[in-house]
Amino acid sequence: MSTNSIKLLAGNSHPELAELLSRRLGIPLSKVGVYQYSNTETSVTIGESIRDEDVYIIQTGIGAQEVNDFLMELLILIHACKTASVRRITAVIPNFPYARQDKKDKSRAPITAKLIAKMLETAGCDHVITMDLHASQIQGFFHIPVDNLYAEPSVLNYIRTKTDLKNTILVSPDAGGAKRVASLADKLDLNFALIHKERQKANEVSRMVLVGDVQGKSCLLIDDMADTCGTLVKACDTLLEHGAKEVIAIVTHGIFSGSAREKLANSKLSKIVCTNTVPVDIDLPIVDQVDISPTLAEAIKRLHNGESVSYLFTHAPPA
Secondary structure (H helix, E strand, C coil): CCCCCEEEEECCCCHHHHHHHHHHHCCCECCEEEEECCCCCEEEEECCCCCCCEEEEECCCCCCCHHHHHHHHHHHHHHHHHHCCCCEEEEEECCCCCCCCCCCCCCCCCCHHHHHHHHHHHHCCCEEEEECCCCHHHHHHCCCCEEEECCHHHHHHHHHHHCCCCCEEEEECCHHHHHHHHHHHHHHCCCEEEEEEECCCCCCCCEEEEECCCCCCEEEEEEEEECCCHHHHHHHHHHHHCCCCEEEEEEEEECCCCCHHHHHHCCCCCEEEEEECCCCCCCCCCEEEECCHHHHHHHHHHHHCCCCCHHHHCCCCCC
C-alpha cells in the first residue's frame, strides 16, 4: 500500500482501536491535541501539515454523557481539517451515534440520526465508514458515500473456531434481528429461533415468547448491540426456562451503559462476546472480544487506493 498523501487522526473516544489501525496500516497517528477547557468547550489543535492529504478521522460513539463530547470532537476535527485544505476527509465511526433514533415512531419525535448525518456533512465530511448500523436506511440520510461494513464475517470466524457447533441453535432476541440471525444460520447450516416481545398493557414489563425449540441445545443469542443488557439477560432467562443447555450472547457493539455491569454479573449467560468497535472496560470473566481492526484497516486501504470494499461484506481479513 502506498502511504503517500494519507493521514490518520484520532479523537479521544477509542485510542486503543486507533493504535491497532495505525500498526496494521503501518502509518503513524498524526499529532492531534483534543482538549476541554474548564468550561467544557472542546479545543482541537493539529500539530502537522495536512494540506492536500487524504485524511481518516477515527472516532466512535460510546458512553452515556461522553457520546456528545466525542461527537463534538469529531465535528470540530472535521472542520479543522476542512479549513486546513485537505483533499478528502473520511470519518471512521465504527459505532454510529444516535443510530437508534432513526425513525419518527411517535408524534413530535425527532429523527436524530438524520440530524447527525447533516451535521457531519456541514462540518465538511466527504465519506463515512461505519459498522453494523442499527438500521441500514440511515445511509439514505447522507448525501455523501457511506460504507456500512459488517461484523458478520469476523463473528462467523469466532463461532467456527471458539464454539462447538454440535447441538447449537442461533436465537434472535427480537423480531427486528431475525434477518441478521437467519443470514448467520444459513452460513453455519444451523437452525434458528426468535423471541417475540409481548406487552399486555402500556408501560407493563414485556413478556417474551419463544418461537422455536431450544430444549437441550446451546443457544447463541445474536444482536447488533448490548447497551443496558436488559433484553439480553431477560432473553437468556427465557431460553433457560425452555430447557436450553447454555446461552452465549454475541453482539457487535458492547456499549454496556448504566446498570449493565451488575446485570451481566448476576446473569446466567455463559459468555458475552462483543467486537472492539467501542472500548469495553468490563473485566468480567464472561466477556470476550473480537478484533475488527483488520476489517476497518482493509476498508481504509481499499478506499484510499480506489478499490472496492464489497469484498469485506463477506470476508474477514486475516488477523
